[in-house]
Amino acid sequence: MVLSVGRLDWITEELENLKKQGLYVTIRKLQTAQGPWVVVDGKRVLNMCSNNYLGLAAHPRIKEAAIKAILDYGVGAGAVRTIAGTMELHEILEDKLARFKRREAAVVFQSGYNANLGALSALGWGRKDLVFVSEELNHASIIDAMRLAGAPKVIYKHVDMEDLKKKLEEVKDYRIKVIVTDGVFSMDGDLAPLPEIVELAEQYNAIVYVDDAHGEGVLGDHGRGIVDYYKLHDRVDFEMGTLSKAFGVIGGYVAGDRESIEFIKQRGRPFLFSSAMNPPDVAAAIAAVEILEESDELIKKLWENTHILQKGLRDAGFDLGNTKHPITPVMLYDEKLTQEFSRRLFDEYNIFAQAIVYPTVPKGKARIRLEPSAAHKPEDMKYVVDSFTELARKVGFFK
Incomplete structure (x- = not known):
């Protein structure tokens, strides 16, 4: 006799297993605009886990730009870019981004994830003479893009230039070699050694593609990103960026030379098969770029808050790894302890940190990955340090 079971019972079992292992993620609900203090699940809390680095997500100038665009252009783009979805706003944004990044051209996608998916899959689509040489800790969007492309790939160890050289030697006979790396690694806050990567790329005649999602708005002149930080504009082939973090909006883009960007427009699947970025988002992104071009004051405030937070936590005895960025990983190691720590920060200290x-x-x-912003105050950072230290003693993390 075969017992009848529900077709989806296994999903319930998997969810229970995640909870037992401390791997179940509680998704909380924001009820106010993104900012340093927010209302989450009915409670006013200090927001320490947003990518809104410069506090631009609710900036008056950006909101005004979005509202004006709705009045002038409507809400939706109405089509993919290659049919009827390219509005003049898209081209204005692409021109501004290209100038901001000191590149010839840029192409805008609906998200940073789609930008990687579109660009990398376009470069590698079905090619057997191309190989991706990918950093071990690259973002999931890069991994998915390489899978979609179907081209061969090899993985080199995290920031290990000897291993990168070894992998390049192994694939030296491929006609096209594409080194792909995050600029800033989103979970640890450490930086890719771009000068060394570029030197190896030139030695092996390889293309360099950098995902700078967490670098722009944070590193370089007026937040132009990690390539600008290292002064490598003429030696890095592609820079991918997102508009949803420091820029405070939504969307992504890839910048490079004019012909390469045109090729991505012709072959990037999210560009070809998904409706264009909506007019209010495009207008808001234009305003964000203009704010960064005009002043670096917000970037300075971000770094001031970062120094207060990170020095305080290190002095208290926390391991923050090798971060060189506002991304602040407070290492607790154990999954169940980390989940409890996050819950108690929220319940007992009014700190939102997932x-x-x-x-x-x-x-x-x-x-617990903390992310300070330019909108926080120094006293917010000091409160976080004191709260983490006290709670670490309560849970037995500090003896």
Whole structure:
């Protein structure tokens, strides 16, 4: 006799297993605009886990730009870019981004994820003479893009230039070699050694593609990103960026030379098969770029808050890894402890800081990832340090 079971019972079992292992993610609900203090699940809390680095998500000038665009252009783009979805706003934004990044051209996508998916899959689509040489800790969008492309790939160890050289030697006979790396690694806040990567790329005649999602608005002149930070504009082939973090809006883009960007427009699947970025988002992004071009004051405030937070936590005894960025991974290691720590920060200290656990990071590397912003005040940072220290003693993390 065969017992009848529900077709989806296994999903319930999997969810229960995630909870037992401390890997179940509690998704909380914001009820106010993104900012340093927000209302989450009915409670006013200090927001320490947003990518809104410069506090632009609710900036009056950006909101005004979005509202005006709705009045002038409507809400939706109405079509994909290659049919009837390219509005003049899209081209204005692309021109501004290209100038901002000191490149010849740029192409805008609906998100940073789609930008990587579109550009990398376009470069590698079905090619057997191309190989991706990918950093071990690259973002999931890069991994998915390489899968979509179907081209061969090899993985080199995290920031290990000897291993990169070894992998390039192994694939030296491929006609096209594309080194792909995050500029800033989103879980640890450490930086890719771009000068060394570029030197190896030139030695092996390889293309360099940098995902600068967490670098722009944070590093370089007026937040132009990690390529600008290292002064490598003429030696890095592609820079991908997102408009949803420091820029405070939504969308993504890829910048490079004019012909390469035109090729991505012709072959990038999210560009070809998904409706264009909506007019109010495009207008808001234009305003964000203009704000960064005009002043670096917000970037200075971001780094002031970062120094207060990170020095305080290190002095208290927390391991923050090798971060060189406002991304502040407070290592707690154990998944269940990290989930409890996050919950108690919220319940007892009014601090909103989500647990980061497997599969976002490897098992045994759980952490609370803090992200200060330019909108925070120095006293906010000091409160976080004091709260983390007190709670660490309560849970037995500090003896």
